[in-house]
Amino acid sequence: DYALLNWVILGGLGVYLLHAVLRYYEQRLVTTFSMDLVTEIRRDLFRYQMRLPLTYFENNAAGKLVSKLTYSIMMIKVLVETFAYVCLRESVTILLLIVAATVIDWRLTLILSALTPFVVLYIRRLNRYMAEVASQLQTKNDQILKILDRAYHSAKLFQIFGGGMREGDRFEEVLNQDKKFRIERTMVYAGNAILIGFLASAVLLASLWYGGRQIIQGQLSHGEVLAYMICLALLFRPLSQFVRATAYLQAGLIGIRSVFSIFENTTPIAEPEHPVLPERREGKVEFRGVWFQYARGIGGLRNVSFRAEPGQKVLIVGQSGAGKSTLLNLLMRLYDGNRGSILIDGVNIRKMRLDDLRAYFSVVAQDQLHVEDTILGNVFFGEMGNKGPDMEAQLEKALDLGRQMELNRFIASLERKFGQKVGAEGLGYSRGELQKLALMRAAAKDAPIVLMDEPTASLDHRSERGVLKIIAEHFRKKTVLIISHRPLPQLRPDWVVVLKKGAVEAQGRHEDLIARSPYYRELLAQGREEPIPAPVV
Template identity: 25%
Template sequence: MKSKNLLVRLLIYAKPYWKAFILIFTLMFTLTCVDLAKPLIMRTSIDLFVNVKMPAAEKFGPLIMYGILYLGLLIAGFGLAVSQTLLLQQVGQKIIKKIRGDVYEKIMSLPSKYYDNNAVGALVTRVANDTENLNQLYTNVITNSLKHFLYLIGVMCMLFYLDARVGLFVLCVVPIMLVFTFVFRYFSIRAYRETRTYTTEMNIFLSEHIMGMKVVQIFNRQWPTFKKMKGINTNLYKAGLKELYTFSIFRPLLFVTSQITVAIVLYMGATEVLAGLLTVGSLIALRSYASDFFGPIEQLADVYNTLQSAVASGEKIFSILDEENDIVSGEKEIEKEIFQAKIEFKNVWFAYKEGEDILKDVSFVIEPGQKVAFVGATGAGKTTILALIGRYYDIYKGQILIDGVDIREYSIDSLRSQIGQVLQDVFLFTGDIKGNIHLGNEKITMDTVQNASKMVYADDFIQELGEKYDEPVVEGGATLSTGQRQLISFARAVSYDPKIFILDEATSNIDTHTEAVIQKALFKMMEGRTTIMVAHRLSTIQHSDNIIVLEKGELKEMGTHSQLLEKGGIYFNLYELSKKYQVME
């Protein structure tokens, strides 16, 4: 994305606050005028003080008046600066709040395949770090660049007003400063982009390895992991040094140029003072304005420095906001009262990557209220079918119908509200037990949470916890056993009262005793609901109304447990193999 277009898009976020920015610019313009007036007061005061023709008694009154005026300007400048800063920071935080919300909202709307290809650490960097970098664009770059530019113009006008010859000389220095600035721009933008890239890489690494630290320690991979981190850290360090080197060369060049220019201005002014062409007060004012001339240029360099960081962050943020979502929600809403949950796959083809089909011409029908299980070797396409029903991915050929309607016609929110899914790997959020069951849904009451927990026998262990349903849950539910986390996920699914249940290896992490306890609850949950299961344990699937056998993405067999055993085909072989290795009991 071109920097110009990027800045235009970022400025659009500031548009709703245009009135506040007008006030900020008014304060800024007034503050600039105050700052420009101070050297003039000094000039008048000094000329009055050194005037030998005026009696000392007559000087006292005007000098006091000029001192009070100068003090008044200092106080006014302080008040204007504080007001401008506070207002600017408030507006900046509101804009960043909006951008951060938009980015997170976009992340939530993206399909599963986006998360398959993008690391969590990178997304965290976009929402947290990069949005904060943009804050400097609104609180520093936009206003300060205009402020320094206005002050620069004002200083030039004052220099020409006091001494045209000096003003012309200072103006001739500007092209030299522009050359320095363009060279700085070329190297700085490359350095900033490199730094942002390595920062993201570091966040990705830390996010993955801190979450997987248990695995690292189990296999004693601390040192190799540290060496990898050290390599990324070194790259980030070198990129940071490039930024520092770029700026450390540019800033001294400006300083040396400014000091040489001020020295020449003093020489030129002094010769005119000696010749009687310039007053001492005017010389002091010229020296002050000449020094102030380079201050805005240095500050503009800082602003440009900040701008490059904001542009680099903005590019990454808009890469998310511009991400196209190929899973487009339909408009049809599901009427729960008449929803039957009949599921039909018609000649479905699907691939995660083009040319690598996972499902090949799969067709089947699941009648309302049926309990259907999918079995097959790893990679056969079982879990993929479950993901397609909820439209976490879209097929490229064929049709998936629910109650005779193509699922692409349904609103995604409406469709998923009718699907309760229990996965093998349960994710629990930081909070408490009840919050991990209702997930912030205000329509789910405490009574519903408790009844759902009792139905799946989660209430038994919850009541033994110190604070029961208010028991704190740490990230990932680390303080709970695997079986307890699984039971909470059952309660979560039941509390939402869906018409379709999807159980993906839902009992794989529960011991045989616990599974026997919840087996009755599972069948109770399934009453009147269409249930789809993927499991290896025979106890979970043998009472299914229909068992569908998949092999390498193709539907090979279909029937009840007993019918498939009589066939002596793939299912029979899987069953015998599972008995041998006690995978299925």
């Protein structure tokens, strides 16, 4: 019947097209699900990390943190796509084929089931080995990113001191180790395919021998033996996929442990259950008996107490390691103190939401922090979380700030003006220019308190005078806390806090401290040929 033949052909084509369409949407669904999962984990992990104390970032190399957000989470994607999905699909296929084979000849199926313990033992040994390989690959990936991060951030240092070749050799060694483990993993997969293929051939030949004898004895028909052989032939492809997928399980588990160890082993800075805001936003700062010690037991603060009234310029002075930067970090809750309390406008900072607390501050950092953005983007970086002015209003405000900071002439000389890119390292700009950009950013943010960490460090005398002039003239209505390794009498601070080995050695007005603090006079005399004598009373 030609009509029936045509329908059979068309039906076969229709089945193929339906299978292709279903397979396409199956892959799309699985990939979408796995990528949604990866995106969600990365988003939540990144937000969680942004709430961790500063010590977390100080104690972990940037390359290692990047590896957790990239390589480790992609291993979880592999786990979903290869193990969970493939094992589920192939397990159903294997089960159906075993049922069909049992219906055809249960005796032969029972005999072949004796191979099951050997297959399970092989899978367990394969998984243990792949767990070790996955762990080594995770470690090597961490090391690669760590070396790259260090090399790129210290490229100038490596070039000056000739460490580039040595670092290149170290990088090559790690790459070779990574290559070794990846080749081993590929060879294991290839060996697995060969072993499954050999097992399939042996079982098929044994089944053919058994089926032939059953045909001769009249126990089975040709069709039954053929159907049984087809079931076996179809069984080994999903079995091979299943074994391969279980090997991927270990890589996924390593990724899960790596990612979720962050949640298990770290504690974010606690947000208050019932946050409080000061009634008035004036900028008063008060430290009351604050103690802090780093985990290594080095440095910190001991019973620090002082007060900065709204609109005052308070200079916090002391030698390196005295605890000056720690003090500012505690004020912004980048760390939490061990004892004592810090108050902003009469409210304990632990009772304020972190976002509300940090909205109080503009910061001029010692290392001149900048982001990969334009000059305009850097100036208004502190306002990015708010609904700030539009681009035209921003540019107008930036021009006014640039005039106040005496930077407009320099910015006008740049090819793209305020659209000129500023790298994270500030390459291509002088220290004085970068410091003035940092001061522009501090002035652009509507914050009542300005924190300045060594604002004149590494500046020449001319640039230092310019920066101090800007501080004195353009932050008059704000509370300004300035930390410095030496006194800055030309700044005319309203109050001076002298730190020594983490404790307040003295505090008061500049003139009073000269009279009663030998240590302050010693700091003041640094850089001069003759020490400053104590006043004659």
